[in-house]
Amino acid sequence: MKIVFLLAACFSILAVALICIFLFANGVPAIWKIGVLDFLLGQKWMPANQLFGIFPMIVGSVYVTAGAIIVGVPMGILCAVFLARFCPERLYKIVKPAVSLLAGIPSIVYGFFGLVVIVPIMQDLTGGNGKGVLTASILLGIMILPTVIGVSESAIRAVPNSYYEGALALGATHERSVFFTLLPAAKQGILAGVILGVGRAIGETMAVIMIAGNQPVVPDSIFGGVRTLTANIVMEMGYAADLHREALLGTGVVLFVFILIINLSFSALKRRRS
Amino acid sequence: MKKFFALALTMAVAVSALTGCGGSGEETTGGDTAASGSISVVSREDGSGTRGAFIELFGIEAENEAGEKVDYTTQTAEITNSTAVMMTTVAGNKNAIGYISLGSLDDSVKALKIDGADATVENIKSGTYKVSRPFNIATKADLSDVASDFITFILSDEGQAVVEENGYISEGSAGTYTASGMSGKIVIAGSSSVTPVMEKLKEAYIALNPDVTIEVQQNDSTTGMTSVAEGGCDIGMASREVKDSELEKGLQPTTIALDGIAVIVNQENSISDMTSETVKSIFTGEITDWSEIA
Numbered sequence: 001m002k003i004v005f006l007l008a009a010c011f012s013i014l015a016v017a018l019i020c021i022f023l024f025a026n027g028v029p030a031i032w033k034i035g036v037l038d039f040l041l042g043q044k045w046m047p048a049n050q051l052f053g054i055f056p057m058i059v060g061s062v063y064v065t066a067g068a069i070i071v072g073v074p075m076g077i078l079c080a081v082f083l084a085r086f087c088p089e090r091l092y093k094i095v096k097p098a099v100s101l102l103a104g105i106p107s108i109v110y111g112f113f114g115l116v117v118i119v120p121i122m123q124d125l126t127g128g129n130g131k132g133v134l135t136a137s138i139l140l141g142i143m144i145l146p147t148v149i150g151v152s153e154s155a156i157r158a159v160p161n162s163y164y165e166g167a168l169a170l171g172a173t174h175e176r177s178v179f180f181t182l183l184p185a186a187k188q189g190i191l192a193g194v195i196l197g198v199g200r201a202i203g204e205t206m207a208v209i210m211i212a213g214n215q216p217v218v219p220d221s222i223f224g225g226v227r228t229l230t231a232n233i234v235m236e237m238g239y240a241a242d243l244h245r246e247a248l249l250g251t252g253v254v255l256f257v258f259i260l261i262i263n264l265s266f267s268a269l270k271r272r273r274s
Numbered sequence: 275m276k277k278f279f280a281l282a283l284t285m286a287v288a289v290s291a292l293t294g295c296g297g298s299g300e301e302t303t304g305g306d307t308a309a310s311g312s313i314s315v316v317s318r319e320d321g322s323g324t325r326g327a328f329i330e331l332f333g334i335e336a337e338n339e340a341g342e343k344v345d346y347t348t349q350t351a352e353i354t355n356s357t358a359v360m361m362t363t364v365a366g367n368k369n370a371i372g373y374i375s376l377g378s379l380d381d382s383v384k385a386l387k388i389d390g391a392d393a394t395v396e397n398i399k400s401g402t403y404k405v406s407r408p409f410n411i412a413t414k415a416d417l418s419d420v421a422s423d424f425i426t427f428i429l430s431d432e433g434q435a436v437v438e439e440n441g442y443i444s445e446g447s448a449g450t451y452t453a454s455g456m457s458g459k460i461v462i463a464g465s466s467s468v469t470p471v472m473e474k475l476k477e478a479y480i481a482l483n484p485d486v487t488i489e490v491q492q493n494d495s496t497t498g499m500t501s502v503a504e505g506g507c508d509i510g511m512a513s514r515e516v517k518d519s520e521l522e523k524g525l526q527p528t529t530i531a532l533d534g535i536a537v538i539v540n541q542e543n544s545i546s547d548m549t550s551e552t553v554k555s556i557f558t559g560e561i562t563d564w565s566e567i568a
Binding site: 216227 | 319335343367369494495497499
């Protein structure tokens with residue numbers, strides 16, 4: 001029986017290894033051919049003219065992810081605090097499944113929701129086309145909520161109850177005990193949740209593509225259109241040939257490195273905690 | 275602790291104020307027609323067959339000093355990667371302008387007349403509406419008999435009649451088709467734009483040759499061309515011209531139909547006619563406001 005488990009474990013490792021090999025073998029030569037600096041720092045993406053600069057897309061991914069954190073993290077942590085320490089049991093039975101359901105909604109549905117609900121509201125508020133950094137940030141903020149809430153809640157619940165009782169015994173109110181003893185004690189777990197949320201936000205594709213505008217330029221305001229790394233790959237992969245196709249795989253390599261950094265910092269954090 | 279409640283209260287007020295603005299904004303802007311306001315240009319992604327044809331036909335693609343063809347579509351143009359998102363975007367934004375395949379046009383958006391000609395199949399055939407592109411299929415030299423019989427059918431009177439029925443334009447036919455009574459299997463793969471008409475052709479062909487099975491796989495032009503070259507399918511479909519690098523792999527292209535491209539605006543837009551020069555100026559970013567268009 002042991003061997004079956006071993007095979008199962010090997011299979012997933014093999015999958016990761018194959019993806020790495022495929023991605024780097026196809027993407028890295030293209031990056032060299034274009035020139036590392038031209039590729040990473042080039043401002044112009046015009047595949048028809050052999051100009052492959054993904055700087056606007058890198059900036060776009062960073063902006064949108066940062067926006068998602070600003071929107072989603074405070075809301076997520078407060079929600080986790082509520083679920084762990086304030087929520088009556090009967091309400092918990094409704095809220096918790098609702099949050100889990102949020103995680104299960106396909107991203108294309110989020111995208112469509114953004115396109116028909118958030119985008120028109122933004123059009124009225126800003127007068128532009130309503131697609132851009134802010135719209136994408138709001139939608140991604142909603143999308144990372146379940147991740148942030150789930151991990152933060154279990155981190156808060158993992159704090160020994162004696163911390164809370166100790167604070168109460170010293171005369172602190174319920175709120176004060178939760179916010180000044182439980183939250184600091186659960187800090188690392190919450191940070192882990194945030195990092196996982198970042199991973200989700202930066203890798204999100206189908207929803208963002210519908211509401212970000214996708215202009216391959218560095219946005220000049222938070223209402224300006226933006227194209228992320230993932231959007232760049234998905235939009236053009238279907239039609240791309242030759243160096244264009246390789247450049248898209250190169251974009252994948254950059255994205256992969258981003259995700260790798262995020263996961264490494266996540267595991268570093270976990271190690272420090274234990 | 276009061277601090278937290280004060281903060282929560284402030285946020286609640288801010289949120290309700292924002293949504294309040296959203297609601298009233300909708301009411302006031304709803305009545306306008308788009309005779310002014312900055313133009314939201316919506317385009318397709320680089321390498322899309324529709325975009326390639328559009329920029330070529332309107333002269334948005336031009337040669338620079340070095341003799342290279344450059345796509346001058348304004349960098350601030352919003353990019354969508356599907357016809358559906360393009361139509362939802364234009365239908366929901368009264369300042370938007372975009373373009374789609376004529377076969378996909380419906381009432382949610384308004385197609386502009388170009389140089390006075392309506393975007394219709396009749397006008398494309400008569401040559402007054404000039405914005406159209408080819409639908410291609412590609413094969414390798416060692417084509418099976420049954421696949422080549424299917425291509426004969428597509429190019430025949432009967433096949434081209436199917437093309438016309440589905441809103442695309444025939445390029446003329448090569449005589450009548452007589453059922454060959456062959457059997458076998460044909461695998462077709464490629465462009466999602468060509469797939470709908472290919473499905474109809476398949477139905478009509480199977481009605482005549484019940485022993486033949488045809489499998490149509492929908493993906494995209496490049497995948498279609500690649501799988502023909504690698505032997506993964508018999509016939510590839512492309513909604514664009516076949517590239518030189520693909521011809522080098524031994525592909526033989528055949529045009530099976532023409533598809534018009536409609537320039538679309540929001541239904542509320544008061545403009546219904548545009549010269550091709552104006553379209554070009556809008557998509558290259560020279561004209562940025564609807565009020566500049568007389």
